[in-house]
Amino acid sequence: MTWLTWPGRLLVFALWFAKEVIVCNLTVLRDNVTPGQNSTPGIVRLPTRCRTDGEVTLLGALITLTPGTLTLGTNVVGSGTRVLFVHGMYNSGAEDLRSDLEEMESRMLHAVRRRGDGR
Secondary structure, eight states: OOGGGHHHHHHHHHHHHHHHHHHHHHHHHHHHHSSSOOOBOEEEEEEOOOOSHHHHHHHHHHHHHSTTEEEEEEEEOTTSOEEEEEEESBOSSHHHHHHHHHHHHHHHHHHHSTTOTTO
8 A cells, every 4th residue: 555545545534434424324313213222322442543632633523423322531541552432322331342443443544644654
């Protein structure tokens, strides 16, 4: 991967993210128009691989833009690892939510870093 492929990686990520937003919108819509409540809300602590404040901000914004998830806050732990606290509504458990968020982070870092070293 080189900086020459960077625009293509950004486009692929944008398309993937648009698909995720549509799928999540349908999940929330289905839960709201059907009887009962199918959500399983929870909060996870997500240590990130983000190196800059810009990457953390972008990841937090993308998480919040996705229906059913909300970035609650951030922290930096002693080793310099940036941590996000995320509320999710439609995952079976904390590990499932964390796994989905880690996939989003990997795809985002792969797209925004010019050399594509996010994975």
